[in-house]
Amino acid sequence: MGFYKHRYSCIGLFAVLFTHAYTTFGQTTSTCFLGGIGLSGSVAADVYNRSTSATATYTITSYTTAGTCPAVTWSIRLNGLDTEVATYTFATSAATYNPSYTNLNVSATSAGVADQSVVTFQINQLSSNESGIIVFAVNAVTSSALTPPLEILDCNPVNDPGLITSASSSPCGYQCQVEYSCAPSYSGKNVSAVCLANATLSTTPNCDLSSAKTATQLSDGAIAGIVIGCLIVVAIIIVVLIAICCTEICCCTFKILCLSWGTKEYTAGRS
Known part of the structure; x- marks a missing residue:
């Protein structure tokens, strides 16, 4: 029993020394x-x-x-x-x-x-x-x-329609300041953004572009064309109405003349 006890003690001591050696000297093999x-x-x-x-x-x-x-x-x-x-x-x-x-x-x-x-x-x-x-x-x-x-x-500021963009430097590098404001007729809040170290901006503008574009999607030329088209349609309708009225007036006049002529003929025949 004493032999085995001594043997196990030696094994334990060897394990401790090996672990210490690996920690101290084994660094060369672990880079x-x-x-x-x-x-x-x-x-x-x-x-x-x-x-x-x-x-x-x-x-x-x-x-x-x-x-x-x-x-x-x-x-x-x-x-x-x-x-x-x-x-x-x-x-x-x-x-x-x-x-x-x-x-x-x-x-x-x-x-x-x-x-x-x-x-x-x-x-x-x-x-x-x-x-x-x-x-x-x-x-x-x-x-x-x-x-x-x-x-x-470089950070790339957003330049969508409806946005007014202003950068503190161009190109826009680290800590460059970007100011966003909404164009007239666009809804949303003005925001400030900063260029971060990973080349992204800290925030994005929140102008409501979708609703604004819907409200202003017709150009001035398109609006003018619509107005002119409407005027032409109204003019055509007026001409048609006038033509219809003139036809009715002519018919009435003709009938009056016919009746008047018939009356004269009848009167002359009796006399």
């Missing part, structure tokens, strides 16, 4: 990263939409064990070319940047667990030249999966 890269905002149809002048933010959680996972390097792929643009070193809590890229910011915060940090990579003041950028992170062991490509867009 140091915990999960993939997270993106701020929504991703639609495998494209990372951002508005002009906005910020694209990427995050990844990494172990920070010295000698095993000492740093995270951020790279971009554009037009098939990979470029290292920034490296964050955990020992110094500082980032170094590729001097060719001046609109970047890299930082790290605790993940709430020992030896783990969330590393944030930001591309600021986005422009159309950065459309198509794919981002990935690299450490001493391996690299992360690729992110969806960036697509830099």
Whole structure:
């Protein structure tokens, strides 16, 4: 019994040591990263939409064990070319940047667990030249999966009939203000919208276009044509009535003349 007890104790001790070794040293086989890269905002149809002048933010959680996972390097792929643009070193809590890229910011915060940090990579003041950028992170062991490509867009204000639209800038990029008001004879409230970081407007105008279009769907030319047509119809009716009246008048006159002539003939015959 003592042998088995000692054996089981050794097995338990080995399991503890193995678990600790996997946690500490097994990071090399688990790529140091915990999960993939997270993106701020929504991703639609495998494209990372951002508005002009906005910020694209990427995050990844990494172990920070010295000698095993000492740093995270951020790279971009554009037009098939990979470029290292920034490296964050955990020992110094500082980032170094590729001097060719001046609109970047890299930082790290605790993940709430020992030896783990969330590393944030930001591309600021986005422009159309950065459309198509794919981002990935690299450490001493391996690299992360690729992110969806960036697509830099402008917000498109609504310009439907019956709307009066005014934008604070053209093209309308991040935080551009759009004012909507309803045209005369259109019903609805005036609204203000702002261009969001995902290249959509914060609200849409609420002018009642359907009822307004029904009330004003006839053009001035069409209305004039209807009036002229009505006048022509009235004129025709008047002519017809006159013709009918004239016929009746002529008939009456003829009858009177006939009766008068007959009376004279009769009178003359008697005399």
